[in-house]
Amino acid sequence: MTLLSVSELSVATRDGLPLLHTLSFDLAAGERLGLIGESGSGKSLTAFAVTGLLPTGLVSTGSVLLAGTQVIGAAERSLVPLRGRVAAVVFQDPLTALDPLMRLGDQVAEPLRRHQGLRGAQLRAGIVAALAEVSLPDPERIASAYPHEISGGQRQRVAIAIALACRPELLIADEPTTALDVTVQADVLDLLDRIVAERGMALLFVSHDLAVVARMTDRVIVLRAGVAVERGTLTALLSAPQHPYTAELVRSARTLDHALDIS
Numbered sequence: 294m295t296l297l298s299v300s301e302l303s304v305a306t307r308d309g310l311p312l313l314h315t316l317s318f319d320l321a322a323g324e325r326l327g328l329i330g331e332s333g334s335g336k337s338l339t340a341f342a343v344t345g346l347l348p349t350g351l352v353s354t355g356s357v358l359l360a361g362t363q364v365i366g367a368a369e370r371s372l373v374p375l376r377g378r379v380a381a382v383v384f385q386d387p388l389t390a391l392d393p394l395m396r397l398g399d400q401v402a403e404p405l406r407r408h409q410g411l412r413g414a415q416l417r418a419g420i421v422a423a424l425a426e427v428s429l430p431d432p433e434r435i436a437s438a439y440p441h442e443i444s445g446g447q448r449q450r451v452a453i454a455i456a457l458a459c460r461p462e463l464l465i466a467d468e469p470t471t472a473l474d475v476t477v478q479a480d481v482l483d484l485l486d487r488i489v490a491e492r493g494m495a496l497l498f499v500s501h502d503l504a505v506v507a508r509m510t511d512r513v514i515v516l517r518a519g520v521a522v523e524r525g526t527l528t529a530l531l532s533a534p535q536h537p538y539t540a541e542l543v544r545s546a547r548t549l550d551h552a553l554d555i556s
């Protein structure tokens with residue numbers, strides 16, 4: 294079943310400056326797709342557009358069918374039930390997803406209460422289970438802490454726990470580890486990989502880092518200045534990039550990371 298069907302999606306500013314040009318792709322349940330490109334190539338705009346979360350001042354055209362619902366031009370109220378339940382987003386900076394003045398347990402509780410109807414002891418157990426699932430040590434302590442009292446990597450794990458709380462069918466991860474130290478980055482990628490596989494979720498993984506995308510997906514779209522310049526399996530892309538921009542991405546990633554030398 295096609296979970297996300299994007300057809301000729303374009304995004305422009307209100308005064309007509311094009312930012313994303315006629316992007317098309319499909320994502321079936323349980324499938325993974327990477328979006329790669331340098332800063333400003335339109336990766337985040339794509340992630341926002343498919344969930345109907347584009348900043349005001351930007352206009353999208355084309356078609357985005359998320360679990361059969363047309364997102365482009367949809368009223369906000371018809372998208373609310375899709376967010377969290379069908380598609381959830383994890384952003385680069387976990388602080389965007391977290392309220393600094395609220396205990397973490399209460400923040401995890403909110404979607405569990407709203408979407409799963411948990412209350413009382415069941416809700417408390419659900420909070421601890423959600424924090425334990427993202428491999429946070431001592432989930433009871435984390436639940437009573439505030440965001441500033443835990444590390445950046447732990448904050449991203451809590452943000453992931455919140456995104457997963459409604460059991461979404463699709464996880465959109467927009468540079469989820471870019472703000473983290475390299476060692477923490479690897480742990481968070483392992484965690485995402487494990488949970489996406491265990492739950493059979495679809496994954497749209499956005500990153501400027503080819504090595505990171507290669508770790509998480511096997512099919513990618515290369516975006517450059519809002520245009521999809523190449524698409525295919527990572528193996529094909531790494532061994533025989535067709536577009537000069539892709540070749541350059543592969544070359545610079547190889548310089549940084551010899552682990553990509555798989556050909």
Ligand SMILES: Nc1ncnc2c1ncn2[C@@H]1O[C@H](COP(=O)(O)OP(=O)(O)OP(=O)(O)O)[C@@H](O)[C@H]1O
Nearest residue numbers: 306312331332333334335336337338339348350351
């Ligand atoms: N609200 C906005 N108004 C006007 N232009 C915008 C807006 N948001 C993004 N853009 C422009 O759209 C283009 C694509 O931005 P986008 O955030 O999707 O890039 P990106 O590939 O995700 O890069 P990064 O990794 O740096 O976030 C950029 O040129 C950016 O300046």
